[in-house]
Amino acid sequence: MLDAIIDELWGDKPPKSAVPTAQTYIYQLRRQFEPWVPDNTVEQVLATCGTGYMLRVDPNLLDLGSFLRLAKQGHTALAAGDPAAAARLLRQALDLWSGPALADVTAGPSIQAHVVHLTEQRAHTVELRIQADAMLGRHRELVGELKAMLLVDPLNEWYHAQLIKALASSGRRNESLVAYQHLRRTLSTELGLDPSQVLQELHQEILAGRDSWSDWGVSGNPL
Numbered sequence: 001m002l003d004a005i006i007d008e009l010w011g012d013k014p015p016k017s018a019v020p021t022a023q024t025y026i027y028q029l030r031r032q033f034e035p036w037v038p039d040n041t042v043e044q045v046l047a048t049c050g051t052g053y054m055l056r057v058d059p060n061l062l063d064l065g066s067f068l069r070l071a072k073q074g075h076t077a078l079a080a081g082d083p084a085a086a087a088r089l090l091r092q093a094l095d096l097w098s099g100p101a102l103a104d105v106t107a108g109p110s111i112q113a114h115v116v117h118l119t120e121q122r123a124h125t126v127e128l129r130i131q132a133d134a135m136l137g138r139h140r141e142l143v144g145e146l147k148a149m150l151l152v153d154p155l156n157e158w159y160h161a162q163l164i165k166a167l168a169s170s171g172r173r174n175e176s177l178v179a180y181q182h183l184r185r186t187l188s189t190e191l192g193l194d195p196s197q198v199l200q201e202l203h204q205e206i207l208a209g210r211d212s213w214s215d216w217g218v219s220g221n222p223l
Helices: 001-008 017-034 065-081 083-094 109-135 141-151 157-169 173-191 197-207
Strands: 046-049 052-057
Touching: 001 017, 001 052, 001 065, 001 109, 017 046, 065 109, 083 109, 083 141, 109 141, 109 157, 157 173, 157 197, 173 197
Parallel strands: none
Antiparallel strands: 046 052
């Protein structure tokens, strides 16, 4: 709807010329598309539909479509017990990202909601890829990556759990226990909370010298 475009561009303070200005933007977009579409088809690609517009593009031609397809295939492979295929597919999906979603776009309410959704999908795909790599025994490779991720998101308990497991699985048991204590202090200082029950159980497993955490997978313990 044209109203939605106006709201996205100007929020609750649209100029008096909002309608013709938005229509001019659509015209300019069509001119930008002309070199890339067959002759006289630009108005079919960016079509007028009632009081609004529709962009008609084959999803297979978009990085987003490829990302969603590969991520789904990777998730399916992981759930089926094929971490090697899962890691390969999930990496291919994540390689399509070159930075934050729509980083060079000034986002209004609709686009911002879409950005949040895309960001969550990417984060979930990263988690699945980490699980696949862990199942393949790539613990040492994961340690540095997880430490970097925690610098950006220091309260993410899932990342902490993966780091603790990766350290313990790499023969760095003392470091894994230190990592747990660091998380415990951080949560207490920042949020007044203790680590989750699952993390406490993981801590006890490592203290006892057991490695049953290595069997935790996609369909088992979430950490």
